[in-house]
Amino acid sequence: MAEAKKKVHFIIExxxxxxxxxxxxxxxxxxxxxxxxxxxxxxxxxxxxxxxxKKTTAPVWECNCLEKVCGACMMVINxxxxxxxxxxxxxxxxxxxxxxxxxxxxxxxLAIDRTVMFENLKRIQGWVKVDGSWEVHNxxxxxxxxxxxxxxxxxxxxxxxxxxxACPNVNSGSDFIGPAALGQTHLFNMHPIGEYFKEDRLxxxxxxxxxxxxxxxxxxxxxxxxxxxxxxxxxxLNREVNKQALKNMFNK
Amino acid sequence: xxxxxIVVGGGLSGLMATLKICEAGGEVELFSYCPxxxxxxxxxxxxxxxxxxxxxxxxxxxxxxxxxxxxxxFLADQTAVQGMTDAAPKLIKMFDRMGVPFTRTAEGMLDLxxxxxxxxxxxxxxxxxxxxxxxxxxxxxxxxWELKGAVKKYEFxxxxxxxxxxxxVCRGIVAQDMNAMEIRAFRADTxxxxxxxxxxxxxxxxxxxxxxxxxxxxxxxQGAYIGNPEFIQIxxxxxxxxxKNRLMSEACRGEGGRVWVYKDGKPWYFLEEMxxxxxxxxxxxxxxxxxxxxxxxxxxxINGENRVYLDLSHIPAEYLxxxxxxxxxxxSEFVGDDPRKVPMQIYPSVHYSMGGIWVDIxxxxxxxxxxxxxxxxxxYHGANRLGANSLLSAxxxxxxxxxxxxxxxxxxxxxxxxxxxxxxxxxxxCRAEYEAILKMDGPENAxxxxxxxxDVMNKYVTIERVNKDLDYCxxxxxxxxxxxxxxxxxxxxxxxxxxxxxxxxxxxxxxxxLVVTKAARMxxxxxxxxxxxxxxxxxxxxxxxxxxxxxxxxxxxPKISYIDFDHSLVKPRARNYAVxxxx
Ligand SMILES: Cc1cc2nc3c(=O)[nH]c(=O)nc-3n(C[C@H](O)[C@H](O)[C@H](O)COP(=O)(O)OP(=O)(O)OC[C@H]3O[C@@H](n4cnc5c(N)ncnc54)[C@H](O)[C@@H]3O)c2cc1C
Numbered sequence: 001m002a003e004a005k006k007k008v009h010f011i012i013e014x015x016x017x018x019x020x021x022x023x024x025x026x027x028x029x030x031x032x033x034x035x036x037x038x039x040x041x042x043x044x045x046x047x048x049x050x051x052x053x054k055k056t057t058a059p060v061w062e063c064n065c066l067e068k069v070c071g072a073c074m075m076v077i078n079x080x081x082x083x084x085x086x087x088x089x090x091x092x093x094x095x096x097x098x099x100x101x102x103x104x105x106x107x108x109x110l111a112i113d114r115t116v117m118f119e120n121l122k123r124i125q126g127w128v129k130v131d132g133s134w135e136v137h138n139x140x141x142x143x144x145x146x147x148x149x150x151x152x153x154x155x156x157x158x159x160x161x162x163x164x165x166a167c168p169n170v171n172s173g174s175d176f177i178g179p180a181a182l183g184q185t186h187l188f189n190m191h192p193i194g195e196y197f198k199e200d201r202l203x204x205x206x207x208x209x210x211x212x213x214x215x216x217x218x219x220x221x222x223x224x225x226x227x228x229x230x231x232x233x234x235x236x237l238n239r240e241v242n243k244q245a246l247k248n249m250f251n252k
Numbered sequence: 253x254x255x256x257x258i259v260v261g262g263g264l265s266g267l268m269a270t271l272k273i274c275e276a277g278g279e280v281e282l283f284s285y286c287p288x289x290x291x292x293x294x295x296x297x298x299x300x301x302x303x304x305x306x307x308x309x310x311x312x313x314x315x316x317x318x319x320x321x322x323x324x325x326f327l328a329d330q331t332a333v334q335g336m337t338d339a340a341p342k343l344i345k346m347f348d349r350m351g352v353p354f355t356r357t358a359e360g361m362l363d364l365x366x367x368x369x370x371x372x373x374x375x376x377x378x379x380x381x382x383x384x385x386x387x388x389x390x391x392x393x394x395x396x397w398e399l400k401g402a403v404k405k406y407e408f409x410x411x412x413x414x415x416x417x418x419x420x421v422c423r424g425i426v427a428q429d430m431n432a433m434e435i436r437a438f439r440a441d442t443x444x445x446x447x448x449x450x451x452x453x454x455x456x457x458x459x460x461x462x463x464x465x466x467x468x469x470x471x472x473x474q475g476a477y478i479g480n481p482e483f484i485q486i487x488x489x490x491x492x493x494x495x496k497n498r499l500m501s502e503a504c505r506g507e508g509g510r511v512w513v514y515k516d517g518k519p520w521y522f523l524e525e526m527x528x529x530x531x532x533x534x535x536x537x538x539x540x541x542x543x544x545x546x547x548x549x550x551x552x553x554i555n556g557e558n559r560v561y562l563d564l565s566h567i568p569a570e571y572l573x574x575x576x577x578x579x580x581x582x583x584s585e586f587v588g589d590d591p592r593k594v595p596m597q598i599y600p601s602v603h604y605s606m607g608g609i610w611v612d613i614x615x616x617x618x619x620x621x622x623x624x625x626x627x628x629x630x631x632y633h634g635a636n637r638l639g640a641n642s643l644l645s646a647x648x649x650x651x652x653x654x655x656x657x658x659x660x661x662x663x664x665x666x667x668x669x670x671x672x673x674x675x676x677x678x679x680x681x682c683r684a685e686y687e688a689i690l691k692m693d694g695p696e697n698a699x700x701x702x703x704x705x706x707d708v709m710n711k712y713v714t715i716e717r718v719n720k721d722l723d724y725c726x727x728x729x730x731x732x733x734x735x736x737x738x739x740x741x742x743x744x745x746x747x748x749x750x751x752x753x754x755x756x757x758x759x760x761x762x763x764x765x766l767v768v769t770k771a772a773r774m775x776x777x778x779x780x781x782x783x784x785x786x787x788x789x790x791x792x793x794x795x796x797x798x799x800x801x802x803x804x805x806x807x808x809x810p811k812i813s814y815i816d817f818d819h820s821l822v823k824p825r826a827r828n829y830a831v832x833x834x835x
Binding site for chain 2: 016017032034035036039042046047048055056057058060062063064065066067068069070071072085086088090107108111114118121122125126127128129130132133134135139140143144145148149155156158159188191193194
């Protein structure tokens with residue numbers, strides 16, 4: 001007799017819309033080597049039936065690249081915010097529990113609304129101010145390769161929101177800008193041209209919900225799937241903001 | 253009044269066009285499936301080509317131009333390629349000013365690496381996430397314009413169709429909010445499609461799940477020509493997977509990676525033996541065919557399976573970390589082995605489409621008022637694209653399409669404005685179509701059907717193409733198109749209904765699959781990525797022409813014809829990577 005196929009057991013937190021009540025549904029997917037959470041959700045799409053054989057709809061979630069660079073498929077898997085595409089079944093304890101990252105408003109099922117993260121990038125002026133995309137007949141400044149390597153590290157932030165979900169100070173009751181945007185502020189302040197508008201960025205972080213709301217819990221650096229040394233950069237930034245605050249006082 | 257341009261797609265090409273339009277004083281409405289910062293361009297690992305000549309190799313812009321034309325097996329518009337290769341170093345300087353953290357040499361200059369089909373170091377890179385870094389730079393600049401009010405983003409909106417006025421000029425689009433499911437019509441002075449490649453037509457490929465070619469197929473069904481659709485690039489080195497084939501960048505070979513299998517108990521470095529001049533750095537079509545031959549015909553794949561080794565284990569770990577860190581991390585993460593210690597196992601995968609919407613040198617399609625740029629157009633790469641030339645073509649094409657969209661908005665013969673009635677009619681038609689999808693209740697599942705489409709396309713229309721198999725495949729795809737009518741939706745929700753949208757996309761994908769298959773069937777020669785054993789050589793006499801596919805409403809099949817293109821700069825010569833390229 002053929003051996004019974006190995007199954008993977010999921011308990012998925014579902015929610016039909018932003019204001020609907022959450023509920024759970026259980027699913028089973030055939031096991032295969034190298035299976036990950038996104039691939040499992042794709043299998044459910046092909047036959048959306050619960051573990052008990054009840055017909056249902058396939059859970060809704062967001063994904064694009066499936067290579068852990070786009071940041072779209074972040075969700076809470078067995079209690080930890082992470083990218084679903086890189087969550088290998090072999091590394092997860094079963095039943096595997098999937099839930100939306102509730103730091104953000106839920107759209108439907110596992111899909112969440114991360115608009116706030118993109119808005120934060122406006123607040124910190126997350127760009128290098130160039131005159132235009134045209135030629136200026138002048139090379140950009142050379143950079144110390146070590147500094148450039150640090151910039152590269154921070155620039156890999158994919159706005160996934162793991163750090164926001166992990167941070168105890170980011171929640172619906174607080175206006176804390178959160179770790180991701182702070183890391184980005186440091187990035188643009190490091191750049192030899194970006195640095196020209198460093199003061200504006202630092203000033204933006206003195207307002208309500210700025211860097212002072214960081215409670216130094218250190219969760220973000222643990223949660224970052226790109227291993228960006230967020231706490232190190234936030235500490236540096238904090239010193240800069242304090243210096244700037246003093247400067248502002250004397251210049252009043 | 254300010255000119256209003258609709259840009260559909262916020263990958264490198266769409267964002268570059270958007271910037272150019274803003275700088276020229278126009279306003280942009282930018283549509284995308286996802287926040288543009290998550291667009292597929294960020295998957296690019298390896299790099300972007302530009303002649304910087306900073307490695308003492310006397311690299312020239314001409315050499316870049318010639319490598320591109322030669323690599324494309326003389327099917328690319330040469331004047332267009334020249335424009336692109338001339339602009340490349342300037343675009344790199346632009347990205348550098350915008351803060352892209354390019355990998356640098358010890359003296360702080362931009363570093364260069366080798367890539368396939370090129371003898372000189374010409375590929376700029378930012379660690380192992382070059383596309384992500386380039387995309388972010390443009391995303392940031394566009395965000396600054398958004399704050400100034402010049403850009404309005406419609407993220408999580410799906411483009412459905414263009415709207416033409418009674419003169420047949422494109423004057424707007426219909427799109428749908430992917431959460432509220434609201435369908436709305438929009439006016440524009442010019443519309444640019446920058447919707448990327450059609451990888452999902454093949455099911456499993458190296459591209460993102462949103463690279464479905466649905467938008468391209470939609471405008472094709474509205475009369476836009478598709479150019480060279482049969483030229484689909486198969487990347488030689490990917491990790492096969494059930495959800496996706498994950499790319500192992502060509503940079504692995506660029507940094508010294510060797511491809512081999514066991515033969516008579518000993519490692520056989522077959523690329524080095526077959527192509528002594530370029531070795532492991534032959535262009536992609538050549539490498540993919542060799543791997544296919546070794547596995548399928550000679551049955552020498554690892555453990556008899558379709559896999560070969562891609563080996564980096566002879567290279568010092570510190571060097572690998574610096575040059576390829578992220579890529580190797582991905583392999584460890586998704587496969588579980590450490591490529592610094594054991595050779596990786598890879599196999600070719602569908603990767604890129606050289607073909608796409610036909611455009612002129614300014615990126616106008618044959619429908620006035622509709623432009624296309626980026627991977628969704630057919631320009632620059634001919635029959636095969638060189639690695640690291642696509643981040644370049646995506647960016648460069650945006651610098652052409654953006655300003656041209658503004659010129660058209662000011663001077664073009666645009667005919668009559670769309671009336672409110674026109675807008676309503678267009679939106680209503682899409683609404684009716686959508687409502688009908690919501691009601692579908694047959695036995696077929698859309699995702700399952702998509703899987704089957706991917707299977708036939710992968711089997712018959714990739715590395716080696718056989719006429720009788722292509723005929724069979726075409727019939728199979730037509731059957732799938734029929735079966736589409738029997739789909740049953742499991743989800744009838746009016747909020748964030750992914751299944752309904754996917755079902756609409758799937759129909760477009762099937763129609764596009766017919767285009768690729770038919771064009772492949774008709775081209776009886778071998779050129780670049782298109783290879784037929786029955787016709788093993790290039791036939792310039794008959795086929796040094798651009799394929800044009802035109803939609804036939806009655807049969808839903810493409811009509812194929814051939815047109816001349818500009819090859820006025822270099823004469824065609826045989827493409828042979830066993831020996832050094834001669835000029
Ligand atoms: C894994 C991988 C690695 C690669 N590495 C390299 C490399 O190293 N070097 C190189 O030169 N090239 C590389 N390429 C190729 C290159 O990345 C792409 O060709 C290029 O980025 C395409 O850019 P684009 O702007 O045309 O489209 P994309 O970046 O694909 O953007 C398409 C946009 O269109 C939107 N869109 C699509 N359809 C719709 C619709 N119907 N409605 C609304 N929005 C829509 C999407 O949301 C997205 O914003 C790689 C490709 C892959 C798959």
